[in-house]
Amino acid sequence: MGKFSLNQITPFVPCSNLARQIAFYRDVLGFEVGFTADNYAFLRREAVAVRLIEVEAGDDLTGRETSFYIDVQQIDALFADMQEALDALPQGRVRAPFDQDYGQREFHVLDEDGNLVFFGEGIS
Numbered sequence: 001m002g003k004f005s006l007n008q009i010t011p012f013v014p015c016s017n018l019a020r021q022i023a024f025y026r027d028v029l030g031f032e033v034g035f036t037a038d039n040y041a042f043l044r045r046e047a048v049a050v051r052l053i054e055v056e057a058g059d060d061l062t063g064r065e066t067s068f069y070i071d072v073q074q075i076d077a078l079f080a081d082m083q084e085a086l087d088a089l090p091q092g093r094v095r096a097p098f099d100q101d102y103g104q105r106e107f108h109v110l111d112e113d114g115n116l117v118f119f120g121e122g123i124s
Helices: 018-027 075-087
Strands: 012-015 032-036 040-045 048-054 067-071 094-099 104-110 116-122
Touching (some): 012 018, 018 040, 018 048, 075 094, 075 104, 075 116
Parallel strands (some): 012 048, 067 116
Antiparallel strands (some): 032 040, 094 104
16 A cells, blocks of 8 residues: 555534634634635635635524634644734633643634634643
């Protein structure tokens, strides 16, 4: 069998309002917009990417627990870089960096449709 590599995973994140989600991922989480189409956007920050897909009006996004985990280095510096934008979010949308029992330091952010974005770094 030939050699191959898996380079990254890019989740499709459903949303109710594409423009609002693009603004959140760009202005709060620091992603750059790579491409947009009618109901789709591709955003990237360094080696991490997300694909936003706007669902039909009236589709119920509640109960669709979507979450994804972004492994990072220097998590406290990343949080500090985002902190001004994160502080502007409504209360309850951000959990500041904390250490998990399973050896990860994490912070959590809910996006505009309640998708949970985990940022984490192994504790040495």
